[in-house]
Amino acid sequence: MRNISEFSDDLLVKILLLTPMQDVMATSLLSKRWRYVWKLVPKLEYDDSYNATASQFIDILYTHETLVVLRLKQALIEDVPSSAFFRCLKTLSLIDVIFSSDKTVDRFLSCCPILETLDVDLWIREEVKTFAICVPSLQRLKIKNIVGGYKNAREGHGFVINAPSLIYLKIIDHLSGFFSLVKMPEKVEANIHLRHCDSEELLGSLTSAKKISLCLKPKMDSYHPECDFDQLVSLELCVMCSLDWLNLLLRHSPKLRFLRFKIFRDSRCRNSKSVRSKWEQPSCIPECLMLSLETVEWVGYKGTQEEKCVLMYLLENGSFLKKMSVKFSLSTEVKEKIPMQMEIESMPRSSSKCRLSFT
Known part of the structure; x- marks a missing residue:
């Protein structure tokens, strides 16, 4: 043998x-x-949940020549030697990884010249104030920065993202006080759930996005984007907090084809606690309602006055609409659904091809 x-x-x-x-x-x-x-071995996973540091493991890893996938959990990275270089690493996952400084974060990521996928899941620590992600090759980025319960923003802490090759971006952040995002390339898909950062500045970096999902603080009336969202074809808004963004995004999205309203339960939205004004219909009909918007979905419809006004406006002015789908809130009793459905069915429709469906 x-x-x-x-x-x-x-x-x-x-x-x-x-x-x-x-x-x-x-x-x-x-x-x-x-x-x-x-x-x-092309794939390594390290969980340091039960040990004080991962320094010995990390020191040896730094010389790994063929590593393609690396997942670190609760590891401590205190220093990155100048010889470190992950020339084959394409997928990196950092789950509550403690870096000793801003410079350590930057140095660690600079060792990955062909990195394509990065997942960052952590809560902010004092050691790192600016978590800079400057990776030219990066295509998919997920950031999750939440901890049990809601706390005030950590002043002076946050992410800076410079990744011009991104095609997918997902951020759920309840703690960062600021964000800086280099303008995304065309056809990117972005899912943004933020609580404390400058929503206006962030949106200004997404004007080339093809698909956007938003759960944001209500907008300031003074905000006017410098550019149109002229590539946007799919838009998803949190009904609890982001209806204030509806008029602006409709007005500046001439190619929009799909619109969905829903409650973002995965991000446990609390943005709705911010002071927000009552929704008012636009003074003029947006171009997308007349020429491109085909499908509207409303998930978790409660039939509030504001929701009814939005729904009625879309039906009355959506000349190109082919489908309006309404899914009632789970809290809506059966006896309430029939009159709510009849009310929607009686709303005037601009498009004779618009089909209503209820689930």
Whole structure:
């Protein structure tokens, strides 16, 4: 019977992929044959939940030549040596990873020249004030920055994002006091759920987006975007907080085809506690209502006066509408749904092709 050490590197790597992380690294101590085999493993996951630091693990990882996927959880990164270089790393996940400083974050990410996917899940710590993500190759970015309950914004803490190759961006952040986002390329899909940052400045960076999902603080009346959202075809708004953005986005989105209203339960919206004005219909009909908007979906419809006004306005002026779908709120009693449905069905429609559906 052959000794396992006689197996080819490819076969040994397949075995290591099925082995717990701590055992994978331990194989380097078996013999000279095994010393560097673990570095051929393309995917590593490290969870430091039960240890004080991950410094020893990270120090060795810095010389990994073929690593493609790396997931770190509750690791401590205090320093990044000048020789560090993850030339093959494409996917990186950082779950509550503690960096010693702003410079350490920047240095760590600069070691990943072809990084395509980055997930950052953490709560803000004093050590890092500006979490800068400057990765030219990055295509998909997810940031989740929440902790149990709602707290005040951490002044002087936040993210700076410079990733001109992004095609997908998702941010759920309840803690950062500011954001800086370099203008996104065309056809990007953005899901933005923010509580404290400058919503106006952020939206100004998304004018080339093709799909946008928003859960934001009510807008300031003085905000006027410098550019149109002339690539936007799909828009999703949190009905609890973002109706104030509706008129502005309709007016500046001439190619919009799909519009959805919903409650963003995954972000536990509290933006609606901010003072907001009553929705008022636009003084002139937006171009998208006359020429492009085909589908409107309302998820969690409660039939409030404001919701009825918005729904009626869209039906009355949506000359191109083909479908209006309404899903009543789970809190709506069965006996209330029939009169609510009849009320919607009686609303005048600009488009003879518009089909109503209720779920």
